[in-house]
Amino acid sequence: MNHLYFEYNDVDRRFFEERLEPWLPEYIFDAHRHVQLPEHLDDAEAPFARGAFPDGIAGPESVEMARLGYEIMFPGRNVEMLAFGSPQSNCDCVANNAYVSDEFAGTGSVGLALVRPDWEPQVLLRELRRPAIIGVKPYERLIPGFEGGDASIFDLMPHFQLEILDELGAWLTLHLPRKERLADRENVLEIAELRARYPRVVLVIAHLGRTYAGRYAREGFPALAEDPGILFDNSAVLNPAVQALSLDRFGPERIMWASDHPIFYMRGRRRWEGDRYINLTSGDYAWNTDRQPPQVEATYALSLYEQMAACIDTIFALGYGEAEIEAVFRTNARTKIAEVLARKEAW
Ligand SMILES: [Zn+2]
Secondary structure, three states: OOOOOOOOOHHHHHHHHHHHOOOOOOEEEEEEEEOOOHHHEOOOOOOOOOOOOOOOOOOOOOHHHHHHHHHHHOOOOEEEEEEEOOOOOOEOHHHHHHHHHHHHOOOOOEEEEEOOOOOOHHHHHHHHOOOOEEEEEOOHHHOOOOOOOOOOHHHHOOHHHHHHHHHHOOEEEEOOOOOOHHHOHHHHHHHHHHHHHOOOOEEEEOHHHHOOOHHHHHHHHHHHHOOOOEEEEOOOOOOHHHHHHHHHHHOHHHEEOOOOOOHHHOEEEEEEEOOEEEEEEOOOOOOOOOOOOHHHHOOOOEHHHHHHHHHHHHHHHOOOOHHHHHHHHHHHHHHHHHHHHHHHOOO
């Protein structure tokens, strides 16, 4: 059966067999991905869009399609996920949250609620009390009237909402704002403030703090290394040097593998130049201007495979082994989720 957003080919098959199949555990857990139905987006309202990556790679992906994608990409593996809606500015967050909850209740997967910073406490509480919802995924695009530019963490995740998350011991996957990402001093100070004031929140910094290029990791990681309570997902990070720095600075016990699908159904590789990453892809996207000769593009595998191989290769290159792969690809997330689910009984 085919998937709407990618076609699996022989290059993928070979890549999987050579680079992933020998080491990928039987049970894996994707700690950050998006699920949504088309009707969760309001077509009458144009979403905030940048016209750059990842525009055009994929539209909304249902839970059913997500599971089909895993089946095609990871034969013989059992994949569960921590998923949430896609935080477009025109998203009906409540409907998307209800969908995630309905799909995951009674399964091995769990969800986060999209949350708007202007939601009253009782709205946030109602969303958190939905079955299988363990926390929130705020996002700068959900700030009313957001037009780009630098926002504070507390603009997208206000203190009165953090107080509720802290009281419940809920999960927060945080996509860092600001152009300088983890290299931004304000972001680092705000993360420290968040940890000090809301220590019961399970804080997961998405995309290793958006450190897709090396300097953000070099400058940002040391400040977060000393606090073992700060966790990370490594979704969208294809850079092996950044993966290595994260494993070395934080330790494999603080990192969770994640896909950020559906945007990584893209096919190709990344190159890094200074603070930029360049997506080398064969996809017919409006922003795809770095084209390579057809014989080169024909060798591109799924970008998600490149990300996973970067993670696995780095684990071995640093002298770690299968235990750390198991931790990163499954048990770190599972353990933390079990803790939150136990608390959720009292929510
Ligand atoms: Zn994401």
